[in-house]
Amino acid sequence: MEDRIKELEDRLARAESALERSERLAVASRYASAIMHEVNNPLEAITNLVYLTKLQKEQPDLVFENMNVIEDQLKTLGRVTSQALTFHREQQTAKEIDLVEIAESALKLHSDKLLRHGVVVSRRYRGPARATVFGSEILQVVSNLILNAVDVLEDGKGHICVSVKRCPDCIHITVTDNGPGIPEGFASRLFEPYVTSKASGTGLGLWLSSRIIAKHGGTLRFRTSRTGGRTGTTFRINLPQSG
Ligand SMILES: Nc1ncnc2c1ncn2[C@@H]1O[C@H](COP(=O)(O)OP(=O)(O)O)[C@@H](O)[C@H]1O
Numbered sequence: 262m263e264d265r266i267k268e269l270e271d272r273l274a275r276a277e278s279a280l281e282r283s284e285r286l287a288v289a290s291r292y293a294s295a296i297m298h299e300v301n302n303p304l305e306a307i308t309n310l311v312y313l314t315k316l317q318k319e320q321p322d323l324v325f326e327n328m329n330v331i332e333d334q335l336k337t338l339g340r341v342t343s344q345a346l347t348f349h350r351e352q353q354t355a356k357e358i359d360l361v362e363i364a365e366s367a368l369k370l371h372s373d374k375l376l377r378h379g380v381v382v383s384r385r386y387r388g389p390a391r392a393t394v395f396g397s398e399i400l401q402v403v404s405n406l407i408l409n410a411v412d413v414l415e416d417g418k419g420h421i422c423v424s425v426k427r428c429p430d431c432i433h434i435t436v437t438d439n440g441p442g443i444p445e446g447f448a449s450r451l452f453e454p455y456v457t458s459k460a461s462g463t464g465l466g467l468w469l470s471s472r473i474i475a476k477h478g479g480t481l482r483f484r485t486s487r488t489g490g491r492t493g494t495t496f497r498i499n500l501p502q503s504g
C-alpha cells in the first residue's frame with residue numbers, strides 16, 4: 262500500500278513538472294512572437310534604406326543621412342534583443358531587477374491584445390522598485406494576471422490598472438480589472454490546478470503563478486467584487502524586498 266502511494270506521488274510530481282514546462286513553453290512562444298513583431302519593423306526600415314542608399318551612392322549627403330537613420334534603427338534592435346535576453350535567458354540565480362520594468366514588459370508583451378479588445382490601461386508606479394527575483398518567472402505571473410483580466414473584460418469597456426509599490430520591507434504588484442468579478446464558490450479553488458471557467462482554459466495559470474510567488478517567499482492574493490455598480494478583481498503579488 263505504501264509503495265503504491267509512493268508510486269502515485271512520484272507520478273503526480275512528474276506530471277506537475279511536465280505541466281510547468283508546457284506553461285513555460287507557451288509563455289516563451291507568446292514572447293517570441295511579440296519580439297519578432299518588434300524586430301521586424303526596424304529590419305524592414307533598414308532593408309529599404311540600404312536599397313535606397315545604393316541608388317543614391319553618388320550623393321554623399323543623402324548616404325550620410327540614411328546611415329544615421331540606419332544607426333538609430335540598429336540601436337532600437339539592440340534594445341529589443343537585450344531586453345529579451347534579460348528576461349529569457351535561463352536564469353540560474355535570482356537577480357536584482359526593477360519590478361516596474363517587468364510590469365512594463367508584460368504590458369508591452371500584450372499591447373496588441375489589449376488594443377484589440379479596447380482595454381484602457383493605467384499605471385501607478387512610484388519610482389523604481391528593485392527586488393531580487395527570477396525575472397522571467399515574475400514576468401510570467403504578471404502576464405498571466407493581465408491575460409486573465411483581458412479574458413473577462415467586455416470589448417471596449419475594460420480597464421486594467423497595473424501598480425508597483427514599494428513598502429518598507431516588501432513590494433506589491435497589483436493588477437486590477439473592472440470585470441465581472443470571480444463567482445463565489447469558485448473563488449476558494451482558484452489556485453488549484455485545472456480550475457477554469459473557460460472553454461479552452463487550462464486552469465493552470467494561477468496555480469503555477471502562486472507556486473512561482475511562493476518560491477520567491479511572497480504571496481499571491483486577490484479581492485473581488487460582484488455587487489453594486491463597481492465590480493472587478495484585484496490580484497496582488499507581495500514580494501520581499503531585496504537588501
Ligand atoms: N481577473 C479575473 N476576473 C474574473 N475571473 C478570473 C480572473 N482571473 C482568473 N479568473 C478565473 O480563474 C480561473 C482560473 O484562471 P487560470 O488559473 O489562469 O486558468 P485559465 O486562465 O486557463 O482559466 C479562470 O478561468 C477564471 O474563471
Ligand SMILES: [Mg+2]
Pocket residue numbers: 405408409466467
Ligand atoms: Mg489564465
